[in-house]
Amino acid sequence: MNYFDRDLESVHQQLVNGDVTSAELTKQTLANIAAQEPDLQAYLAMNEAAVEQAEAVDAAGIDPDNVLSGMPVAIKDNLVTTNMPTTAASKMLENFHSLFNATVVEKLQAAGAIIVGKTNLDEFAMGSSTEKSAYQTTKNPWDLTTVPGGSSGGSAATVSAGQVLASLGSDTGGSIRQPASFTGVVGMKPTYGRVSRWGLIAFGSSFDQVGPFTRTVKDNAYLLNAIAGHDDHDATSSDQEVPDFTAHLNDGVQGMRIALPKEYLGDGIAPAVKDAIRAAAKQYEDLGATVETVSLPHAKYGVMAYYALASSEASSNLERFDGIRYGYRSPEAKNLEDLYVQTRSTGFGNEVKRRIMLGTFALSAGSFDKYFKKAAQIRTLIIEDFQKVFQDHDLIMGPTAPTKAFQIGSESTDPTEMYVNDVMTIPVNLAGLPGMSLPAGFSDGLPIGMQLIGKPFAESTLYQAGHAFEQNTDFHQHTPQLGGK
Template sequence: MTELFKLSVKELAEKLQSKEVSAKEVVQDTFKRIDATEAKVDSFITLNQEKALMQAEKIDAAGITATTPLAGIPIGIKDNIVTKGLLTTAASKMLYNFDPVYDATSVEKLYEGGLIPVGKLNMDEFAMGSTTETSYFKKTKNAWDATKVPGGSSGGSAAAVAAGQIPASLGSDTGGSIRQPASFNGVVGMKPTYGRISRFGLIAFASSLDQIGPMTRTVEDNALILNAISGHDVKDSTSSKKEVPNFAGKIGQSVKGLTIGVPKEYMGEGVQPGVKAAIEDAMKTYEALGATVKEISLPHSKYGVEVYYIIASSEASSNLQRFDGIRYGYRSENVKSLDDVYVSSRSEGFGAEVKRRIMLGTFSLSSGYYDAYFKKAGKVRTLIVNDFKKAFADVDLILGPVSPTVAYEFGADADDPVTAYMRDVLTIPVNLAGLPGMSVPAGFSEGLPVGMQLIGNYFDEETMYQAAYAFEQATDFHTIKPTILGGQA
């Protein structure tokens, strides 16, 4: 019998629909795989075994219908997406005991489609970080090399998929937090257009930037999961009312006639030679497939990191005010007054990176500095948006690296947060503009995966999947597995 954990979402769905395997067997195999590999990967914070098995039994009893083609598929949930009756910590001491009373809309949609959440995945605390090292609970390892970071903040979501613990996961992306760990672990990660998926139930970091998205091992799987969780939600005023298409609708179509722009700013100084070479090879692959590839310019993208850290930290400063030691979560015991409750609970409950961003954001919003920092950052954000709009008047897609480097060793940025912040320079502009962006495996450098970033126009995820699938089928990078998933050392 085929090892179920090696199958794609599509392959598993076909076996479930034909009743070759039952949902219960798939879920049991999933937990067996997690049990066998978790010590090597450390991707999960909380498991959902009892409820998942009960849900699988119900699916087996009711049967799979045309409206629930993904019923019985196991999926992991990043631990900043709230789940009713299942611990949701945002990887923070502040929420070490938070047991939500409702599901996020994205999780509700998973249940409606019959997908089975099997647990909550590790992440950087409150999604603040690029390595998953700021988690209060554990340090997730890269699926390809346990001495390297898995990326972040959705490091658990990416590593669990790459290691074969689960066929799919949900992450969140505020400045590259789906795409960068997807790149580092050699999986497919999609940050959809802002508003495509409801943010209701996503613990807010930066509300104008945050977006939930899927992570899978293949492009088609990714489109299938995005179909399951997209759509308007009256509980989220920023969610789009645009009709949700079949994201897999263009998969298999030729890319002949498409024009792909490569920003010169994305291929310059700071991009490792091996990463640059992989992206240049990807450009040649698209040309061989009939697409037109040309150089473009996004001149204001160089200001993206500075703009992002002012805006994101300011929004975080506001959003994290609610964690005060009063209503839920961590409360300091060493207090003598109400002020002590606030100060001690927040001092003890938040980690160093979260405190750093709260302080930066509070400063940016303070009297005398608002105009100089936050307001000016908003104006430059508009310039970045306009750069993209101008580019999309001439091209269908934009291509570049996801990260200037491959995965690096733990602790590399421990004493230099500025260097850590600069690592997101290629992904941040997409969030500032609210555009869809995805990472697709595009080669290797130093024995580690390189991710190609595709950026699409607003609500044009279909074309991104079309181009990503064409590239995937023309190359074999998605078939090369880490040793933990049976690949060659």
């Protein structure tokens, strides 16, 4: 069984009609995951109570007005849960069990969704390939020798492989959109504050945002409906009204003004990616939109500013992992200083240690003005660039990633080469804007993603434009090597 020829609405109708029960659906889903897991390695933990929870939903009755009722979904393993361990793919949190559930987990459960398991990621969400996990390397279903992107590679891969219809990831600098691009699915990073971060293990607190992966734009809108909204536990969550994100999907793009930044088709972008984006621009024009070339002059500084700021926030956030209160503790420690040093030296992986050191350096007395303050000023300039473009345009389009998925191991020895994978996505996080990736082409049999960027809290506009493109192309209908055709 797979979900390649289904969507949330069609499976929901089967559940409502009694053609299949949630328990049967969950058992089939778990069986499919188990069969593919040796190849894919997308999961770090499975929910042993999933079938029992599905049976409870069946007993209560499928909610006919809620497409997630009885539906199997997956979540990234940096969202805390009480009934499954939460490791953030780090030795530091091996076998850690939370005393509470993340708000988005509570919202999924309230909607009747069945969380089947927790997916692999780059350790503490720091990476662009899911090779930085302390436990395993997730593969791309389209080609098992390539990466699925990161850090939410497991969540993207399980949807791409047809194992589940939907999953949750987190996006700090592109960690939803880039893996969505590499695996040929839809990934949405909502506006900062649209979705609660309560229970998301923090990396960069002013950047992190939880968002959904799905096979179609409409399914993605359904997921965001379920998880968005204000949360008293999260002081940064917005009290902005949450609309029905599916309401305007069929309104089309007639009269819409779309910006295409010239910087997004410049040096470093693969020719096949440029061709796909130009073809997408032509498609939008054929559908009645106006596509105009604009400039985001400070976007080229985004990667540098991001790694100074996000690493500084990571340095602060990861101070709590000290071997004393919870998580891994070095057995070799002889005194308090030993405990700190040895626990952090052996508990954290190299990429996490690199970013902690970079952030600590940027925050130090002699470097704060030179690096952190300067990066914060660049962030302001990038925000102003976006504001200027959005004065005259409804949304911005461009590539999600500069290339297709790369070979496993090909970039893992060069951190700067890996960081550049997020050059297209990072400015969106710096500005706190919504961004969505959706399939827009192929290169040598591997997916290419198009990124749509919107004004603050304008996710509905992105879904509207994305749905119009999707309905007039067939990229989302292609299936990968693993489990597909």
